[in-house]
Amino acid sequence: MTAALSPSESELRETLAQVLPAVRADLEDLVRIPSVYADPARAADVQRSAEAVARLLREAGFAQVDVVSEGGAPAVIAHHPAPPGAPTVLLYAHHDVQPTGDVTAWTSPPFEPTERGERLYARGAADDKAGIAAHLAAFRAHGGAPPVGVTVFVEGEEESGSPSLTRLLHTYRDRLAADAIVIADSANWDVGVPALTVSLRGLADCVVEVRTLGHAVHSGLWGGVAPDALTTLCRLLATLHHPDGSVAVAGLPQGEAADLDYPEERVRAESSLLDGVQQLGTGSVVSRLWNGPAIAVIGIDAPTVAASSNTLVPVARAKVSLRVPPGTDAHAALAALTEHLRSHVGWGAQVTVTGGETGQPCAIDASGPAYDAARSSFRDAWDGTEPVDMGMGGSIPFIAEFVDAFPDAAVLVTGVEDPDTRAHGVDEGLHLAEFERVCLAETLLLARLARG
Template sequence: MTDLIARVRDVLPAVRADLEDLVRIESVWADPARRDEVRRSAQAVSKLLSEAGFDDVRIVAEGGAPAVIARHPAPPGAPTVLLYAHHDVQPEGDARQWHSPPFEPTERDGRLYGRGTADDKAGIATHLAAFRAHGGNPPVGVTVFVEGEEESGSPSLARLLAAHRDLLAADVIVIADSDNWSTETPSLTVSLRGLADCVVEVATLDHGLHSGMWGGVVPDALTVLVRLLASLHDDDGNVAVAGLHQATAADVDYPPERVRTDTGLLDGVDEIGSGTVAQRLWAKPSITVIGIDTTSVAQSSNTLIPRARAKISMRVAPGGDAGEHLAALTRHLEQHTPWGAQLTVTPGDLGEPYAIDASGPVYDAARESFRQAWGHEPVDTGVGGSIPFIAEFARAFPEAKILVTGVEDPDTQAHSINESLHLGVLERAATAEALLLARLGGANGSTAL
């Protein structure tokens, strides 16, 4: 195992160079103008995997973005491990707010900055490093699956899994798209909240009215909408929608000062909700208003607004059903719309939550690999956000053991400006994955399967 750790270090400089080349490709599938860049990214990933020693490398698509599947056959009697990452990235937002160009990887203070450096092109780099450290011939079968539309909700993933089931079937699935407790302490993600969203529109008038002539007599739509949205939480910030599921969370210490540091909470602004931070982040539902359509301040006039709408995003605790939660949210909106205003609720995306029973020999092997690579015991954590495709994998391959790992840390700022990868975390994550492949393949005379 010591030699394997050294080999990971040996391959990392080339892996980092490959990662930087991938980051320079603006693979934003959500932007139609850059879809050719996503296709170029898939070709680049395919080339890297071919050069790493995978004999069977394919670019596939089922009506959506191109994905890459690369296969190395298992030795007789050995298991097959599926390694997942995605090569598409979030839009960069306002490039002027970046400290360096978003698609030009730049190192500062041990971190590599750029869109996709962590989420999730570093997942590809992790898989490449682990495979190369084994000389392209690990003791297990390895299938690498690199998706191309995860940041757009993976709309064609179910079709990909169905169409290429035989290629993707595995005993263990490693999903490298999550984060770690810190840059020094690794995490195994064992639960994820689901997602349900909708657009709510309220209408009070068939046309705008002069607010001086009719204000105080008939309601305007924006005031109705504000009151309706305010009903979604109680005075402490807890979700006030009835019938939503709550789970339990791991007993970990998440002090207030870390919350403030990790989030950039402004001085004087309080946390919301009740219960531990872990409960609120991982095991309770949350509701956020993520957009409002109404008259802008710049275009405002003394007019009663006839219509207004908002988009509501809800996170569903593990064990809950996303569809049932959206129905409960819809009932709440119907029951709390003031003054008889007309209400329209348009359902949006659904993503089921997921909880992993992280016990048994595969997870024991993973934890031991983390301990050896990081020098610290891994923390079993939840994720407050959603990775709905994990439930898709579980449905497609119900017998497989799923490990959710990653190369992010609290300072990564995935999806935000100045996204970055801690280079020490990349090394430790790649080392842990290489060690896991060895253990799953029978290192030290035994196998985890």
């Protein structure tokens, strides 16, 4: 049963239905631009993507639209002034996308939006060009004259860690200042169940190098006396976890998350766990995913099987990725991981640890009028379904930067994704019915934020 809306909100729902076909067409046009900032060969496409977003915002009626850069990818800032006494809302999304990986593994071409079943498949169809489209839909549903001020900020390098975001926030702080910030780059709990993301893990990574020999030597002549670097590295990496799979690095606490049921069959389906493979760690699934650390070895430099010979390997390297739980500083977490690796190497091997990327975790106090308005908007857009406050096992470090830059603003982390979106993976897809609900929720939110 559809929740009852006020007469004016019923009109908004009708207007939104009228603008959605054009919004989808604009989304498909954006998706066709391969705006992979991580690929230098795509620099012109990233610029073209920013210009396309700017054009759409100008056509929607924003009074001021600029493509800006602070030494990184082009971003777009658009502003529509607030009526007297009304708050201003900042709407965030990003127009850059992940690389496609193996194009032949896609069911349809990754930059040609293709509808199959309930989804629109393409790279960026969900993450995060659908976020841009949702902002456009809400603004158009209000006829280009919402009852609040609206600033749209569309970043161009989120998938590369937002390296110039700090400079952008500093340079354009006055233009980006707002009473509420809607960051449309997260997910909902499930298809048909909306959510606010209230916590995210941070990240840190490093490269560990182990050396045992000055050069490779014959494994028959020296095996059993001289340790090889690859075996030594494997033994070191094995110390990162306890036998049950929980993280063994000191100083990385396991917190507790909300009491939400995540059934075994859902975990297996969404993670693609193979039959017989066990889950790691102990405690509830959501606590391990959202409020606990996770360590994975995501790459190793060593001889390939095809190129291997009967020699002891003198040097081996691995890249170790750490997800940092909320409440733990990412730099301190990296220091703890580094100390563990240095102190647990066996057989007197030489070990070097080189720190890499870090991003801070974030926990949001999702209480107050703006969050109440968001939850009521979700509830009505999803036909009475109560929204969930959820955490995110992945990392969106720029959210912590927004929280730090605008401490007085209510930060609302929303999104268009669902457990089967496959963002960053092959056959990324946007659930079209959920997208319409997201657009309606944001449309209602702009109206309700005006009421204070």
